[in-house]
Amino acid sequence: MSQLKYFTNGLFKENPSLVLVLGTCPTLAVTTAAINGIGMGAATTFVLVFSNLLIAALKNLIPNKVRIAAFIVIIATFVTIVDLVMKAFTPDLYATLGIFIPLIVVNCIILGRAEAFAQKSNVIPAILDGLGMGIGFTLAITLMGSIREILGNGSIFNIKLVAEDANTILIFILPPGAFITYGYLIAIMNRMKKRYNI
Amino acid sequence: MAKLDSTLKNMILSLLFISMGMSAALGFVYNLTKDPIAAANKAKEVNAVKDVLPPFNNDPTTEVRNIDNLAFYPATMDGKPIGCAVKTYTEKGYSGRFDLMVGFLPDGKINNIVVLEQKETPGLGTKMKEPKFKNQFNSLDISSLQNKELKVKKDGGSIDAISAATISSRAFCDGVQKAYNLYMKNFIPGNPEVRDTLMTKGGKR
Numbered sequence: 001m002s003q004l005k006y007f008t009n010g011l012f013k014e015n016p017s018l019v020l021v022l023g024t025c026p027t028l029a030v031t032t033a034a035i036n037g038i039g040m041g042a043a044t045t046f047v048l049v050f051s052n053l054l055i056a057a058l059k060n061l062i063p064n065k066v067r068i069a070a071f072i073v074i075i076a077t078f079v080t081i082v083d084l085v086m087k088a089f090t091p092d093l094y095a096t097l098g099i100f101i102p103l104i105v106v107n108c109i110i111l112g113r114a115e116a117f118a119q120k121s122n123v124i125p126a127i128l129d130g131l132g133m134g135i136g137f138t139l140a141i142t143l144m145g146s147i148r149e150i151l152g153n154g155s156i157f158n159i160k161l162v163a164e165d166a167n168t169i170l171i172f173i174l175p176p177g178a179f180i181t182y183g184y185l186i187a188i189m190n191r192m193k194k195r196y197n198i
Numbered sequence: 199m200a201k202l203d204s205t206l207k208n209m210i211l212s213l214l215f216i217s218m219g220m221s222a223a224l225g226f227v228y229n230l231t232k233d234p235i236a237a238a239n240k241a242k243e244v245n246a247v248k249d250v251l252p253p254f255n256n257d258p259t260t261e262v263r264n265i266d267n268l269a270f271y272p273a274t275m276d277g278k279p280i281g282c283a284v285k286t287y288t289e290k291g292y293s294g295r296f297d298l299m300v301g302f303l304p305d306g307k308i309n310n311i312v313v314l315e316q317k318e319t320p321g322l323g324t325k326m327k328e329p330k331f332k333n334q335f336n337s338l339d340i341s342s343l344q345n346k347e348l349k350v351k352k353d354g355g356s357i358d359a360i361s362a363a364t365i366s367s368r369a370f371c372d373g374v375q376k377a378y379n380l381y382m383k384n385f386i387p388g389n390p391e392v393r394d395t396l397m398t399k400g401g402k403r
Contacts, residue, residue, distance in 0.1 A: 062212055065204035070216050077220040081227045088234035091242060095315070165330070174319070 006125045010132030016109045017140035018189040023109040027141050028178040030100050034157050037145030039093045041138025043086065043101060047078045048110055048137075049130035052118040056126035059119050071114045072105070079104045109137060140185070147181050148172045247271045247283040250301025250310040254280055265384055268377060279304050284381055285314070288373035292365045293317040300377045302385075307339045311374065323366035331360050331367070340378050348375050 016022045026044070030036045054074050055062075062070045083101045086094045094101075104110065113133055118126040146156055152172030154162035162168065171177045202208045240259060247258050251273050258271035269285040281304060287297045296316035301309035313327045325331055334357060340346055348371040349355020352364055359367035 058216070060201045061215070063202045063204040063208045066209045066213055070213060073213070073216055073220055077224055080224055084227055084231040084235070088231040088238060091238040170322070 003125060003128055006128040007132040010129065010134070010136040011139070012136070013193075014133075015136040015140055015189070016112075016133050017137055017144075018186055019193075020109075020112075021186070022112050023107045023137065024182075025103065026100055026107060027144065028175070028182060030097060031141050031145040031148055031178060031181075032173045033096075033149045033153070034142055034145040035093075036096055037142035038138065039090075039097050040100060041134065041141055043082045043097070044104055044107065044109065044137055045131065045134025046082055047075060047104055048113060048134040049127055050078045051075045051110055052113060052126040052130035053123060055114045055118040056121055056123045062119075067119065068111075068115075071111060071119075075110050075114070076105045109133060144178075144181055144185060147185075148177055152177060246285075246299040246312055246314060247273065247301075249312045250283050250299050251281045252303075252309065258283060265380055268380055270381070270384070281309060282381060282385060284377040286373045286377035288369040288376070290365070290369040290372050291316065291318055292323050292363070292369070293319070296369065296373070298370070298373045298377070300374055302378070302381050305339075306341055306378070306382060307337050308335050308374070308378075309337070311335050318366050319363070322360070322363040325360045325363060326366055326370050331358070331370075334358060335374065340375070341382075346378075348378075 010016060012019075014020055017024070017027045023044075026040050030040045051071070051074050055071060058070075058074075079102060082104070086097070086101065113129060117129050121129070150156055150161065151169045152174075154160060154166060154168040169177075172181065202212060243259050244257075252275075254273035254275050256272075256274045258273045261272055263270045263272070267287070271283040271285070272279065273281050273283065281301055283299055283301045285297065285299050287295055289295050294317065296318065297314040299312045299314055301311070303309050311332055313332075316324065316326075318324050318326065340348060343349075343356060344354075347355065348357060350357045350359040350364060350367050350371060352359060353368070355371070357367065357371055
């Protein structure tokens, strides 16, 4: 059995944002610009890979009744590490994402993968699963960030596509635009899954 | 190795072991990042001061003075005062507080303004960062305005508000006004002697 399917699983078939609909808070809140999607996605991927790794490695040392407490301690540690490292080396990105980073602790994707996958599997599949889920999440929120940035701000990755003072569809960078975009993306995703029978 | 049973002893030992390991890891990362974080914060402060003032060659961050919650960064060139950057804030923004750095020249004119931290509405209030709005404050002399007050045109003043973001524009004026009033009160540009002593000696009152 190829290990690769653990990785590809999260990319499309069980994409955490668009199929499992987990972690909707960051999906809706940070996606006002494409670069935010990449930053948030990278931070979440890092936490996901390392928490999956550690939980898979320690799974036999964690008694069942205290597993959630143990998972949260492990996840919170990696989130704090990301928080400190971003503060130190990417202060600009931290200024935009700062308030969302601590919230990765309660991101359902991470606890969900720990509970549903990592605690039952070995280290290598757990890492691949974390990586796949993380990249799937990154792709989904970067796509959402791009759509919202293009429509709402007339730019992509801060590069202006329209004239400086042109009017843009502002609602897309406001919270209602997040829900509209999210709804359409989920609908397209479902259609594609049906069409290609995945 | 089989999974540990959920006995009291196992649960306590397991959580203790995990917490200790994680604390050690955090302590290690904290030590690694402590200095870069301090350097990044300092660089942010220095850059904001540099952005709002003409060139200077002292280190205003070491001579910073705090008056009524605003931070004053006096800048000098070869010992001669060339201006003062004021870190100011307003509570009247559309989403509450935001912070500005305002650079004043010794004659009380505004040199430049940068927005430090804000949570205003993207695409509306955030336009206060753009030159179109912000540059109308450059080399503005507030003392030449009616009642020495900054006001948007809607309120009978001279500032062009950002369209659809009058609240943010008013708040911006409020923050700048606060900085100006305290600057005039404490650095008295009208009296060069007092001003020079205050500006070059920094923290002493």
